[in-house]
Amino acid sequence: MKPFDYVRASDAAEAHDTAGRIIAGGTNLIDLMKHQIETPSKLVDVTRLDMHEIAPSDDGLRIGALVSNSDLAAHDTVRRDYPVLSRALLSGATGQLRNKATTGGNLMQRTRCPYFYDTAQPCNKRQPGSGCPAMAGVNRILAVLGTSDQCIATHPSDMAVAMRALDARIEVARAGGGTETLPMDDFYVLPGDDPSVETVMQPGDLITAVHLPSAPTGHQTYRKVRDRSSYAFALVSVAAVVDTDGGKITEAALAFGGLAPRPWRDTDVEQVLLGETPSDALFDKAADVLLADAKGHGGNDFKIPLVRRTLKAVLADLTGVTR
Amino acid sequence: MTEHLKMDQVQPRLLDETEQGALHAPMPRPEGPLKVTGTATYAAEWKLDGMAEGFMVRAGITKGRFKVDASSVEDMPGFLGVYTDRMVRNSAQGTAGTNPVQPGDQVQYLGQPIAVAVADTFEQARDIALALKVEYTPDDDAHVVMDDSATYEDDDDALDQGDLDAAMADAAFSVDGMWTTKPHNSAAMEPHATLAQWDGDKLTVRSSLQMLNYNKHEIADSLGIDVKNVRVLSPYVGGGFGSKLGMSPECVAAAVAAKALGRPVRVVLHRNHVFETIVLRTETRQRVRLSCDAEGKLTGIGHENWQANLPDEGMAEPVDLATHLLYGGENRRYGQHVAMLNRPASGSVRAPGEAVGMLALENAMDELAEKVGIDPIELRVKNIPDRHPENGTPFSSHGLKACLEDGAERFGWSQRQAPKARREGEWYIGMGVASAARLNLLMESRARVTLNPDGTALVQTDMTDIGTGTYAILGQIAAEMLGIPAEKVTVELGDSDLPEGPGSGGSWGAASAGSAVFLGAKGIRKKLAERLGCGADELRLQDGVATGGNNRRPLAELMDGPISEEGHLEPGQTDDDFTQSGFGAHFAEVAVNAVTGEVRVRRMLAAMAAGRILNPKTAQSQVWGGQIWGIGTALTEGIEHDPRTGHVVNNDLAEYHVPVNLDVGDLDVMFIDERDDQANPMQVKGIGELGLSGAGAAITNAIYNACGVRVRDYPATPDRIFPHLD
Ligand SMILES: Cc1cc2nc3c(=O)[nH]c(=O)nc-3n(C[C@H](O)[C@H](O)[C@H](O)COP(=O)(O)OP(=O)(O)OC[C@H]3O[C@@H](n4cnc5c(N)ncnc54)[C@H](O)[C@@H]3O)c2cc1C
């Protein structure tokens, strides 16, 4: 680990330190610092700031950036109105990690691409322009959607996938002043030419909260497929909110994990479903739209048929189609 | 005085006569409370005055030469030195007793330890290690994939008995298939660590090692010093599973740095280093052929394997070990081909041979049973040979039939249905069975036993306890033989200055070290009998009172001071005259998800025949461990090597998936009552690795029974199953 300065921010102004790096639970950042994948010269500990609350807001729920993954999963309102989020959180990491991990840190956690973690290897995300060994290497856990020829890393979060399905917005206090509340697709940036840029966050910016709109109608679920029953990142995951009325699908919000550099949502998929009678063939059509541009790299090819199967099973469950 | 026994003939079953009741009892491990309260001092936890910290530097290329530029880091905070002298390429092979390859300025795999950076603090040392400038001259002839173009060392003496091709051609039923397994890491919880301290010419190494009797030689040889000057201390080992059989690279690095600096140096391997520099289990490709007649009687067995290692390791995974003795059939062919690759070295990982070889053999048996149309248990029982099918020696004891049949009864095997017949919601449910076999080994061992007049005793040997229960059972054996409660016995292990035991490995610890303790105590019994004036076979000892002839005296009256005896055991003729093996049967019930191919192990049963069970609690723990390893082997564990550089891609415990609690269903263990008279004077056999042999195959056989998918490529992750489901 490189030597670094440590300050504990006592107010928001101190947190907006453009020379510093925010640390919350530390469960991701400290690992990255030990490996010197990240080498901040200054850490700004924001854990004493007043961002620990989960509170009703005008139209839904406001989740403070420091709410731990455990507390969020166990919160009564979340369990009642947003069970997809609770389930997603509980499917992630381990009890110990979830106790430390925060809402803001979870959104900002970095990829689990193994080449990114090994500083003896090139990596466009770590060292732009050095190359991407994962593409022709071991890429079993990497992305099939939203990638570029520079990087095929996935965003590893489960929580963020559920939030994406719930149309969450991320509240960012800018270092230069002012607060923005961004939809997730505006918050996360696809790799394109420079995979080192993952979000629109600038030095000194602070995530202060996540907003959930009012509870959606219909059934919710989070289904995560993984290599072992716990303590493994998603191979693929599906967060779904689906409602039916009179035998037709009236509501469909679907987000996917393990597939892409950000929690993946494609509203065209939902359009296929809306107003239609649920059926196996319809679900296949939705999967066709989702996967139209999917591209495997050998080791991760299996994700394409796997997410199709998983999506269809989730839709069947939520619409009551017998399989 | 020494009580010596060469195991040339059957010994009386003394432990069935003794009356203390210390043995055969489910005694908890006496060191357990120390471990769970953090008061057992592991290698990395020692602190010495003036201690400096080292961090290993790993090679960043696959093959070539390197040169470090220490001046690039000497101004960094805390810098004390960077050392490359005598660096070893990888950990020593089990029972090597000599130095591992010391390649000088040559790099032979990516991740090889090439230097150690030493500083005042651990963080500084790591920073220096990562910042160190290393100049590489890469070679372009590295080979990292086990393909046709690799150079293979073939085993030219492999057995070819009868005519397997003809047997296959004439067979009523046959199986001919290829299986693959990925490399495995031992993944012991405690990473390797060493604290080295010099006092003049004398070196003390506090480390985490399994076989001090060999390790002291490996360390001395690597450093070019006299073994008399080396003392190794390893009182607690946080799991070994083969990874600590041989001296690890940081032993030498710490000693070299400590010598140069004139102060103690501690080097703890990072988990990434453990994955790279400690021997792993090779990947394997295996071809298994089985042929049988119309009734299912085997006529032929073939088991050939391809595997990989670095050059000059002198070790190959004995993939076909159990295949030689498990089933009959006149026509038999084996073959072993080791690819020489620029990848981390291969060596012993729990149950070398059976852990992977039994997957292929026992899957093939399951496939054959289906073809013949008989129950897989019936097929196995039908083919149990009367004698070793290749060398003709009799078996010392043979519990396979009992394990299969009694196990089937207990497991509810009769409930098993046809593939895909049982479904609960999204889950297919199925059952599988596999045999277990593990060659039984006995090693030369010594132990000193001292009985005090106050009825306490001391057992001393350089044997280690790697979490298996050695402290417990050695104390129990001494207590039983000396007629005192087990709590009265202190067991001292893990100090190379103590009498040489066998080391922990090969499942021979309880039998070998235990027999040495047994003999030492037997020597004491002789003395007590003399003093009591009775024959040794008349002597009875219980709760500190000796009875014999017409006398009955408390120990305190018989003894005017401590009596100390060394037990010395050597393997002998019974080893040559008999085939000795533990046997068992594994049963598994699994659920396979019809959508995703995810597999959950609902329950397992291991029925084990391993001679006398000294302590049912520690023995059961060993078998649980084996069953859980079976789950990992079948479903989750596999090292991925980069196809271009050969490096270990998943070199940590986040991405190398050992089973977690939720992966482990209900585990049941039963022991078949057995005494193996040819094995040793205690009639015990090894159990630690038997519990793993075949366990994974029972799971994959259950997967087939559940969902109709045959797994031949391990591990059976979801992507290897769902494509074959509807
Ligand atoms: C072994 C392991 C397994 C895991 N498995 C899973 C899993 O299965 N599913 C899953 O979803 N996650 C998993 N995780 C990841 C875990 O969820 C994240 O590490 C955690 O959520 C990060 O939160 P933190 O508060 O500890 O972040 P930190 O490590 O403190 O910070 C992470 C990043 O976020 C930034 N940051 C933190 N707070 C703010 C803020 N308020 N504003 C701006 N920037 C901020 C930091 O600067 C840093 O860049 C796993 C982690 C580990 C170590």
Ligand code: SF4
């Ligand atoms: S996929 Fe992205 S993170 Fe992984 S090696 Fe390539 S560039 Fe780096």
